[in-house]
Amino acid sequence: MADSNSLAVxxxxxxxxLETMKQELQIMVEREVIESRERSLKAEVHTQTRExxxxxxxxxxxxxxxxxxxxxxxxxxxxxxxxxxxxxSLQKEDATATLTEGRRAELDEQxxxxxxxxxxxxLEQEAAEYEAxxxxxxxxxxxxxxxxxxxxxxxxxxxxxxxxxxxSATRPxxxx
Numbered sequence: 001m002a003d004s005n006s007l008a009v010x011x012x013x014x015x016x017x018l019e020t021m022k023q024e025l026q027i028m029v030e031r032e033v034i035e036s037r038e039r040s041l042k043a044e045v046h047t048q049t050r051e052x053x054x055x056x057x058x059x060x061x062x063x064x065x066x067x068x069x070x071x072x073x074x075x076x077x078x079x080x081x082x083x084x085x086x087x088x089s090l091q092k093e094d095a096t097a098t099l100t101e102g103r104r105a106e107l108d109e110q111x112x113x114x115x116x117x118x119x120x121x122x123l124e125q126e127a128a129e130y131e132a133x134x135x136x137x138x139x140x141x142x143x144x145x146x147x148x149x150x151x152x153x154x155x156x157x158x159x160x161x162x163x164x165x166x167x168s169a170t171r172p173x174x175x176x
Contacts, residue, residue: 050145053141053145054145057138057141057142057145060134060135060138061135063135064132064135064136064139067128067131067132067135068132070128071125071128071129071132074121074124074125074128075125077121078118078121078122078125081114081117081118081121082118084114085111085114085115085118088107088110088111088114089111091107092104092107092108092111
């Protein structure tokens with residue numbers, strides 16, 4: 001009888017221990033499912049990010065020569081506009097006493113227009129310089145992607161992008 005009595009006494013304690021272990025097992029199973037899902041999502045995000053990056057890189061032209069030609073053309077236009085503006089200024093200064101009000105207003109308007117044209121060309125040059133930098137950086141990024149994709153999978157999987165200290169956020173024409 002002692003055995004059946006000890007079983008009756010131990011039964012609630014063992015039942016409680018069994019329930020606790022079942023809860024712990026359920027928690028461990030849930031944790032494994034969560035970790036598995038997290039690994040899956042990380043791999044998915046990595047793949048989606050690469051695809052998104054490739055799509056963005058495809059929209060960037062890869063011909064730096066065309067951008068350089070455009071920069072040269074803009075420089076020639078800017079030089080011509082500056083020379084014309086200087087000629088208008090000299091014309092206005094040389095004949096200030098002999099100019100009629102109509103001619104003076106016309107020269108002022110032409111001078112204003114040339115100033116605006118020069119500013120517009122300068123902005124176009126700045127945009128072309130940024131485009132040239134973008135083309136160079138896109139090419140570097142394409143090279144990094146190619147190198148990473150051709151490297152064995154045992155190596156760390158990072159894009160090999162320049163660190164924040166190497167990233168240049170200065171305007172063209174200024175020193176980094």
